[in-house]
Amino acid sequence: xxxxxxxxxxxxxxxxxxxxxxxxxxxxxxxxxxxxxxxxxxxxxxxxxxxxxxxxxxxxxxxxxxxxxxxxxxxxxxxxxxxxxxxxxxxxxxxxxxxxxxxxxxxxxxxxxxxxxxxxxxxxxxxxxxxxxxxxxxxxxxxxxxxxxxxxxxxxxxxxxxxxxxxxxxxxxxxxxxxxxxxxxxxxxxxxxxxxxxxxxxxxxxxxxxxxxxxxxxxxxxxxxxxxxxxxxxxxxxxxxxxxxxxxxxxxxxxxxxxxxxxxxxxxxxxxxxxxxxxxxxxxxxxxxxxxxxxxxxxxxxxxxxxxxxxxxxxxxxxxxxxxxxxxxxxxxxxxxxxxxxxxxxxxxxxxxxxxxxxxxxxxxxxxxxxxxxxxxxxxxxxxxxxxxxxxxxxxxxxxxxxxxxxxxxxxxxxxxxxxxxxxxxxxxxxxxxxxxxxxxxxxxxxxxxxxxxxxxxxxxxxxxxxxxxxxxxxxxxxxxxxxxxxxxxxxxxxxxxxxxxxxxxxxxxxxxxxxxxxxxxxxxxxxxxxxxxxxxxxxxxxxxxxxxxxxxxxxxxxxxxxxxxxxxxxxxxxxxxxxxxxxxxxxxxxxxxxxxxx
Ligand code: ADP
Ligand code: ZN
Numbered sequence: 001x002x003x004x005x006x007x008x009x010x011x012x013x014x015x016x017x018x019x020x021x022x023x024x025x026x027x028x029x030x031x032x033x034x035x036x037x038x039x040x041x042x043x044x045x046x047x048x049x050x051x052x053x054x055x056x057x058x059x060x061x062x063x064x065x066x067x068x069x070x071x072x073x074x075x076x077x078x079x080x081x082x083x084x085x086x087x088x089x090x091x092x093x094x095x096x097x098x099x100x101x102x103x104x105x106x107x108x109x110x111x112x113x114x115x116x117x118x119x120x121x122x123x124x125x126x127x128x129x130x131x132x133x134x135x136x137x138x139x140x141x142x143x144x145x146x147x148x149x150x151x152x153x154x155x156x157x158x159x160x161x162x163x164x165x166x167x168x169x170x171x172x173x174x175x176x177x178x179x180x181x182x183x184x185x186x187x188x189x190x191x192x193x194x195x196x197x198x199x200x201x202x203x204x205x206x207x208x209x210x211x212x213x214x215x216x217x218x219x220x221x222x223x224x225x226x227x228x229x230x231x232x233x234x235x236x237x238x239x240x241x242x243x244x245x246x247x248x249x250x251x252x253x254x255x256x257x258x259x260x261x262x263x264x265x266x267x268x269x270x271x272x273x274x275x276x277x278x279x280x281x282x283x284x285x286x287x288x289x290x291x292x293x294x295x296x297x298x299x300x301x302x303x304x305x306x307x308x309x310x311x312x313x314x315x316x317x318x319x320x321x322x323x324x325x326x327x328x329x330x331x332x333x334x335x336x337x338x339x340x341x342x343x344x345x346x347x348x349x350x351x352x353x354x355x356x357x358x359x360x361x362x363x364x365x366x367x368x369x370x371x372x373x374x375x376x377x378x379x380x381x382x383x384x385x386x387x388x389x390x391x392x393x394x395x396x397x398x399x400x401x402x403x404x405x406x407x408x409x410x411x412x413x414x415x416x417x418x419x420x421x422x423x424x425x426x427x428x429x430x431x432x433x434x435x436x437x438x439x440x441x442x443x444x445x446x447x448x449x450x451x452x453x454x455x456x457x458x459x460x461x462x463x464x465x466x467x468x469x470x471x472x473x474x475x476x477x478x479x480x481x482x483x484x485x486x487x488x489x490x491x492x493x494x495x496x497x498x499x500x501x502x503x504x505x506x507x508x509x510x511x512x513x514x515x516x517x518x519x520x521x522x523x524x525x526x527x528x529x530x531x532x533x534x535x536x537x538x539x540x541x542x543x544x545x546x547x548x549x550x551x552x553x554x555x556x557x558x559x560x561x562x563x564x565x566x567x568x569x570x571x572x573x574x575x576x577x578x579x580x581x582x583x584x585x586x587x588x589x590x591x592x593x594x595x596x597x598x599x
Pocket of ligand 1: 169170171172173208209210211212213214215216217311345348372373374375377
């Protein structure tokens with residue numbers, strides 16, 4: 001979640017100036033053109049060749065010219081006083097020589113050579129130089145803008161002495177904060193540590209999925225220590241021209257050294273720091289960038305108090321070279337918040353919002369296991385928006401519940417027209433999930449079943465969340481697969497047809513089954529061997545046969561789960577029809593209504 005207001009403003013300013021210059025150029029060019037064409041259109045003008053003939057023929061009385069100007073005033077014999085004609089003389093020197101020759105011959109022509117007025121000569125010079133000046137200004141501006149875009153991206157408009165964020169703004173994460181407090185101390189009083197001969201880590205890697213507050217905590221370190229925070233995102237390099245990535249890294253670190261002590265934050269470092277493998281175009285570009293990063297990490301003087309924090313949610317992708325001593329040798333995992341953490345985050349983001357008395361943030365924290373800080377912040381914000389739209393004076397419980405649903409399942413789609421056939425299909429699908437879960441001991445209780453479309457889903461089954469778990473057993477994972485396939489199984493059994501509505505269930509189930517086999521070693525045939533993610537860095541040391549074995553095991557898990565789901569439903573067909581009809585009638589049923597079918 002990054003906003004870059006400064007950069008935007010600067011860009012606007014430069015675009016404004018650019019447009020102004022272009023307009024000015026057009027006006028000037030137009031003016032010069034008009035003046036010239038006006039001069040030309042004077043009917044008092046005579047052609048240069050005519051003038052020469054007239055000079056030779058002795059018809060010219062007086063010639064008046066200005067230094068630096070090709071426009072010559074001519075008075076022909078017999079013309080009244082003050083009357084004159086003009087001619088544009090391409091070669092004034094040759095013309096003067098001609099007149100002098102004629103004068104020598106006895107053809108008397110008065111030649112007046114006026115020194116150009118200071119103003120006029122400056123003006124003339126300016127006018128003739130104008131196009132060049134404009135072009136130069138344009139080029140300078142274009143270069144400046146490129147340079148600005150450059151800086152804007154690297155420093156992300158986030159370079160400010162005071163990030164405005166301190167540890168107070170980071171809820172939960174107490175152990176992480178305690179660990180990072182050491183870094184704050186170091187940034188504040190590096191001498192103290194240097195005197196003791198202590199080495200402070202140069203680079204710290206923050207592991208954690210998006211929205212867990214990695215950027216926030218990095219900013220808070222800068223805020224606590226009162227040092228500047230400069231940042232860059234690894235993903236920006238993916239879109240970059242060859243060779244630029246490395247130079248960006250160099251510039252970023254040059255800047256950091258200049259303003260040290262400071263914090264450098266590299267978001268999504270996996271985009272540049274992924275394992276160096278093949279030598280295809282994009283990869284070798286990444287290699288250059290990564291190499292530059294390594295060079296910079298190694299090149300710090302011990303007096304430079306620059307601490308580099310980097311964030312990733314794919315630690316297994318990182319090149320091992322990044323993790324060597326003196327580089328990112330310290331790693332901190334930022335996990336999704338636990339119950340207390342969630343309550344603390346909700347409290348932090350509840351500040352400045354009005355809630356009705358029946359709202360208990362602890363309860364919301366209990367309902368949102370697995371949610372990240374960003375999602376929790378989002379829920380409260382959505383709740384405030386929903387309450388505003390509904391015209392409530394304060395955020396009410398229904399608003400908050402709506403917000404949770406909106407963030408988890410998507411927005412309710414009131415306007416979507418759903419055919420009776422689709423409704424029936426959805427009703428059986430969701431009833432299938434709910435009933436199958438009911439008969440699986442490890443699965444959570446049903447909280448709400450609905451066939452009102454939300455987001456991309458035609459309906460949903462919500463489960464209650466219990467306390468946070470750190471470990472999940474094999475039995476629980478197998479039963480999760482059964483619950484996920486309960487929707488598809490119900491469609492097949494009740495309507496003897498299957499639909500695309502189960503695609504997400506199938507995707508999730510497949511992922512879980514794959515993890516069971518390749519990450520958690522839960523397959524009896526494969527055994528406790530970690531196989532994921534081999535595709536990123538090395539050929540499988542187990543040979544090709546293992547792939548076939550994994551595939552067979554994954555298929556086996558899924559097939560068994562699908563069979564189990566069908567068995568449960570076939571044993572409780574009466575319940576399946578009853579719940580589905582109730583859903584068709586009411587569109588949404590609560591936990592109580594659902595449980596009544598089982599009393
Ligand atoms: P990440 O960098 O891990 O993707 P961010 O630091 O950008 O996540 O977090 C996004 C937003 O989520 C923050 O700006 C903040 O509003 C909220 N947030 C995340 N974690 C916390 C937390 N521990 N305390 C308070 N707010 C948080
Ligand atoms: Zn489903």
